[in-house]
Amino acid sequence: MEVKNKYIVIKHQIKDAPKVSNLEVKTGTIVLSLASGSDDIIIKNLRYAINFDTFIAIDGVVVGKVVASGNAKFKKDDLVLGVFTCAEYSLIKEESILRKLESVTIPIYGTEVLGFNGLSAYAGFFELCKPQKGEKVFVSTASGAVGNLAGQYAKLLGCYVVGCAGSQRKVRYFPDGIDIYFDNVGGEMLEAAVASMRIFGRVAVCGVISEYTGGGKKASPNMLEIVYKRINIRGFLAADFLNVFEDFFAKTLDYLRTGKLEVIEDISLGVESIPSASVGLFKGENIGKKIINLAEE
Amino acid sequence: MEVKNKYIVIKHQIKDAPKVSNLEVKTGTIVLSLASGSDDIIIKNLRYAINFDTFIAIDGVVVGKVVASGNAKFKKDDLVLGVFTCAEYSLIKEESILRKLESVTIPIYGTEVLGFNGLSAYAGFFELCKPQKGEKVFVSTASGAVGNLAGQYAKLLGCYVVGCAGSQRKVRYFPDGIDIYFDNVGGEMLEAAVASMRIFGRVAVCGVISEYTGGGKKASPNMLEIVYKRINIRGFLAADFLNVFEDFFAKTLDYLRTGKLEVIEDISLGVESIPSASVGLFKGENIGKKIINLAEE
Numbered sequence: 315m316e317v318k319n320k321y322i323v324i325k326h327q328i329k330d331a332p333k334v335s336n337l338e339v340k341t342g343t344i345v346l347s348l349a350s351g352s353d354d355i356i357i358k359n360l361r362y363a364i365n366f367d368t369f370i371a372i373d374g375v376v377v378g379k380v381v382a383s384g385n386a387k388f389k390k391d392d393l394v395l396g397v398f399t400c401a402e403y404s405l406i407k408e409e410s411i412l413r414k415l416e417s418v419t420i421p422i423y424g425t426e427v428l429g430f431n432g433l434s435a436y437a438g439f440f441e442l443c444k445p446q447k448g449e450k451v452f453v454s455t456a457s458g459a460v461g462n463l464a465g466q467y468a469k470l471l472g473c474y475v476v477g478c479a480g481s482q483r484k485v486r487y488f489p490d491g492i493d494i495y496f497d498n499v500g501g502e503m504l505e506a507a508v509a510s511m512r513i514f515g516r517v518a519v520c521g522v523i524s525e526y527t528g529g530g531k532k533a534s535p536n537m538l539e540i541v542y543k544r545i546n547i548r549g550f551l552a553a554d555f556l557n558v559f560e561d562f563f564a565k566t567l568d569y570l571r572t573g574k575l576e577v578i579e580d581i582s583l584g585v586e587s588i589p590s591a592s593v594g595l596f597k598g599e600n601i602g603k604k605i606i607n608l609a610e611e
Numbered sequence: 612m613e614v615k616n617k618y619i620v621i622k623h624q625i626k627d628a629p630k631v632s633n634l635e636v637k638t639g640t641i642v643l644s645l646a647s648g649s650d651d652i653i654i655k656n657l658r659y660a661i662n663f664d665t666f667i668a669i670d671g672v673v674v675g676k677v678v679a680s681g682n683a684k685f686k687k688d689d690l691v692l693g694v695f696t697c698a699e700y701s702l703i704k705e706e707s708i709l710r711k712l713e714s715v716t717i718p719i720y721g722t723e724v725l726g727f728n729g730l731s732a733y734a735g736f737f738e739l740c741k742p743q744k745g746e747k748v749f750v751s752t753a754s755g756a757v758g759n760l761a762g763q764y765a766k767l768l769g770c771y772v773v774g775c776a777g778s779q780r781k782v783r784y785f786p787d788g789i790d791i792y793f794d795n796v797g798g799e800m801l802e803a804a805v806a807s808m809r810i811f812g813r814v815a816v817c818g819v820i821s822e823y824t825g826g827g828k829k830a831s832p833n834m835l836e837i838v839y840k841r842i843n844i845r846g847f848l849a850a851d852f853l854n855v856f857e858d859f860f861a862k863t864l865d866y867l868r869t870g871k872l873e874v875i876e877d878i879s880l881g882v883e884s885i886p887s888a889s890v891g892l893f894k895g896e897n898i899g900k901k902i903i904n905l906a907e908e
């Protein structure tokens with residue numbers, strides 16, 4: 315059976331600010347059955363998670379359902395999670411990019427939390443910052459996909475947490491100073507956080523939204539304070555912390571199952587909504603993870 | 612026996628740039644013998660090491676010779692090392708600030724290397740940066756008291772080392788990028804180093820000479836590069852690394868005894884030279900550690 319298949323391509327590389335016209339929705343066709351002997355897997359995609367690098371590489375975290383499988387590890391109707399190009403249907407030739415969701419008893423809407431967004435928040439907070447209960451934690455873009463999780467992890471540990479979404483005035487909520495800053499924005503917010511930091515303060519630099527589009531002021535943190543307060547500023551990528559993935563996954567799954575961790579998502583419908591949703595991410599329009607629902611389960 | 616005793620005081624707190632007139636040489640008197648039952652120690656100071664915080668706290672690393680001692684741990688003519696106010700003679704009431712040099716067979720001119728300058732270089736390089744043989748190391752103010760030691764430690768480990776004293780052009784000597792930057796200056800040099808850094812690069816921020824006097828441009832390192840290259844920027848004070856002091860001391864003493872580590876000093880004579888030598892430090896006039904010789908051994 316051949317069906318139409320909408321998918322997204324990068325039409326123009328971005329210069330300066332990303333625009334809707336950088337991405338294009340195309341329509342192709344896909345056959346939903348496999349030739350005899352094939353070990354491919356065909357997925358009907360249910361949802362797609364928008365990332366900041368959508369404009370550079372269109373791959374994202376996709377949750378889908380197996381339509382047909384020549385691979386013994388996957389069978390029809392299995393729910394799977396993987397990182398690949400967004401489309402209504404995907405033909406997967408490399409089984410290693412898929413993870414089965416059969417053992418996950420939470421609703422699929424929480425799956426991104428168990429992926430790189432969650433790992434970013436988990437590794438940045440726990441592995442880089444080595445937090446202690448009672449420490450003062452500041453999170454920028456606390457309503458974003460990673461920031462909201464970092465804030466929730468910090469609360470679950472028993473930290474005093476202040477999040478902000480747009481204004482460095484929130485730093486003033488820390489009369490005694492900040493121990494940990496989970497930084498997603500850079501710029502003046504980073505300067506304000508460093509200025510408010512206590513000795514041995516730690517900054518996990520997860521993102522630099524203020525600089526993604528080239529317009530924002532660059533951060534000039536006070537280096538003298540960095541020396542005297544022995545501040546540690548460290549950039550990181552979640553991919554460097556696959557060694558703690560199992561710990562992260564088990565703990566976070568438990569938090570999700572017991573309702574201790576809240577999943578915050580911002581949902582749009584259909585492949586057609588990807589270009590505007592991707593641009594919206596840079597404008598801070600989303601509250602929680604930006605998700606595209608592609609089909610009902 | 613009472614003798615005259617020249618000493619240094621802070622006359623005016625510094626504003627903006629430090630000036631010779633911020634410090635004042637005074638002359639008092641001191642009795643060179645102790646009352647019966649006293650456990651004080653009187654030191655004739657031989658040399659004084661100038662630090663960047665001379666204008667804030669006049670204490671420095673002093674090497675001296677015991678003139679009289681009521682303390683059983685020290686006897687007349689012992690060579691001692693301590694951190695206290697610079698003067699020709701000092702009356703010490705707290706034995707814990709003194710360290711005996713009797714077991715040290717190197718010339719006393721190397722003693723600052725075995726103090727906080729050495730520990731700064733050692734801890735900043737080895738403990739913060741976790742260097743590997745063959746890595747590319749950049750040191751700013753490489754002719755300074757700490758920088759020259761950091762560079763020497765890096766060479767002894769088998770790193771490729773480039774030092775600079777004043778110009779960020781030296782960063783271009785690293786076509787393949789820098790693994791470790793031992794930063795003493797901040798400002799544009801730090802920006803240049805971050806821009807040239809390889810992934811998992813480490814910056815040990817030991818000092819920020821460009822900002823000490825308020826005039827220099829503040830560093831705006833590229834935070835996007837800090838994320839993508841997972842750069843770690845960490846301020847530190849040697850005092851936080853007393854746990855490695857014994858290791859540092861034993862290794863460095865061995866390097867000094869075997870001539871592998873070169874002691875680089877810049878010497879002026881007499882208490883009167885302290886104000887101008889202290890100002891000169893901020894102008895980068897010294898090559899190696901700035902030392903004031905107070906008396907011959």
